[in-house]
Amino acid sequence: MPEEEFEPIIVGLLCHWCTYTAADLAGTTRMQYPPNIRPIRTMCSGSVDPVYVLRALLSGADGVLVGGCHPGDCHYVSGNFKARRRMTALKSILNTLGLEDDRVWLRWISAAEGKKFADTVTEFTQKLKKQGPNPIKKYWSI
């Protein structure tokens, strides 16, 4: 009997001005992408505390997508640079914690890039399907 296909869960922390608006645009133009992403709106990628990403991974998300404006285009001047530094720092410790750092994606998707949003979600979903579930889930039964 074929096993049911693994459906990853992606938490999207999307900046209001760019990536969230891009997601809106993808919807408005009826681009189809996998429903595996659960979008959450943040005002800025620079307001994403690395702890949110950890929380998502620890509560069983298979991937986390942090979306912001392109470097230099931040609505709040420099929030995306803050996000970039924080995510780099976070990734450097994730493996040590037994979490896989490639389950966290930081992507710059502008308000005009609906297609890029849809493509990113599609690509991330496919990648996670290959990679399999977040290993942290194994420890839940303890």
Place this chain on the structure above:
Amino acid sequence: MNRIGVFVCHCGLNIAGSVDVERVVEAIKDYPGVAHAENYIYMCSDPGQDLVKEAIREKGLDGIVMANCSPMMHERTFRNVAASEGLNPYFCEVANIRELCSWPHEHEKEIATKKAVALIKATIEKLRRNMALTPMVVPLTKRALVVGGGIAGLQAALDIAHGGYEVVLVERYPSLGGHATQLSGTFPTLDRPPCLIAPTMAEVLSHPNIKLYTYAEVEEISGYVGNFTVKIKQKPSYIDDEKCDNCGLCLEKCPAICPAEYDRGLSQRKAVYISPQAVPQKLVIDPVSCLHFNGDECRACEEVCPTRAIDFLQEEAFVEEEVGAIIVATGYDLYGKENAPEYAADPDVIDGLQFERLLSPSGPTRGEVRRPSDGGVPQEVVFIQCVGSRDQEHGVPYCSRVCCMYTAKQAVLYKRAVPQGQAYIFYIDIRSDAKGCEEFVQRAAEEDGVLYLRGKVSKVFREGEKIKVWGVDTLTGKSLEISADLVVLATAMVPSQGAKETARKLNITSDQYGFLTEAHPKLRPVETLTAGIYIAGTAQWPRDLPDTISSASGSASKVLSLFSRKELLHEPTIAWVDEEVCSGCGYCVPICAYKAIEIDPRRRVAKVNEAVCEGCGACAATCPSGAMQHKNFTAMQFFEMIDVATGAYV
């Protein structure tokens, strides 16, 4: 909050087509804290809003979740609905189940339904931790900045000035008018634009409410709606305007010569110059072509100037202006014909604006149509449309919208100037949707004898005196070879040089081509996502004169409506310090891009300047103790939303 109402909109079939709204209501009605859940075909309609109001009243709801379209669409609508029933407007949250769920998952009803439920649950978790907030009142400077002195900027500035408010107009070239002053005539009315635009320029120049900065650029902008500070760079003209009386002796004596940009290189100008019909009438010295600035001893202009107005030591000057709203009208450029190598690099292969100059009475040939190479009157002129536009491979994929019509106009004006000449137009298809335009094209073909050939041109090359044009007529299926004297390329409209840079300084977005992005493509076409900044004209998208002027008047009316308010409200979802927890470490101080945080020296805790805080939340993400919080976007709210989101529902 334990009496939450959830309202699920069908949006006709937009949501109900791929989300089972009945099941959503069923799944949500027993969720903790939910006291009421229902669905309705159009929540944003009057009966829909009444239904929400009635439920708030009858069921005593203390918060509402609207499950419908994006918050960008109707968040404000439903916050007003909540407020009208005495609820704090921030006790209304929107779950975006249309753009983020029903539309991108049109064919997966089962999954889309479950996802909608999860999105609503996450929104409930956020809502129940929201604070009641009241917008803050901030001052409003009733003065506008218009960036760009082309026809769009001029119209916008005049509209605002007529409304009784001051306008600061910044134009980067020495003269106002932009590309409109280069045109030879308009379609479909064949007005002569110098007559069309000259009165507008003169009125702007003399209007008491308009402060003009020509040959200037916006250097830096800070602040927010109602309270922008603009730093303007005044470029040095090397001529003292106070002393110069425009006698023109310097123009005669200047030995340096370069191609004139106002004639798109079809004529020459001196290093000291003024464009024809310049407004204001001010001479400038262009340091790029001036010999003095290029290592030469030349001081010819200075020696001859009777009023001693030449000042080679003049420097850039910076001025600061306070404004409350900004209109960006930075205009367009043409796609460079050098990017289309299949159309030979030949002096007799010119672009549309160059041909406008040849047709214009103020142009290099005083309106006589002459070939640039030898000054002969061209007997056969080939116009090629969609050069660079509608070209996925090499150019830009979009349609430039005005080329079909200006090419028809140019062919007609050419035929009137050279009645025995022949005009050919190669086209893909004719787009003549504006008022009176289809009739104009018909007349061009039938009465003026312009020959329309449907097909593309494969190659253009010089052969002796003539330029050979190889093409195909796809209506007859025949290949064609035309020996032309002049070839005119209708090159694509692209955003003006530096538009991207201006957008960056203003913190507004532009699309992949560099055109400025509107807040909503249908509902908010002249606003940007940044409050207080509006867009006008071809900086946004290719358009003709009437459309440009409509959009300029549209953005001006937005500014006037902003200025007619007594005061301005500032979004209250800003940073807040829990002083009991704050240790005064000061990490948040340098992280704030707006310098809105300082450490209170006496109490050793962080203090937020509420009028300056923009509510980005960077400080809250930095705070090591959790003392700094982003109102209604707190860590606890994110944790709860994330926990709901990660609950398996696919």
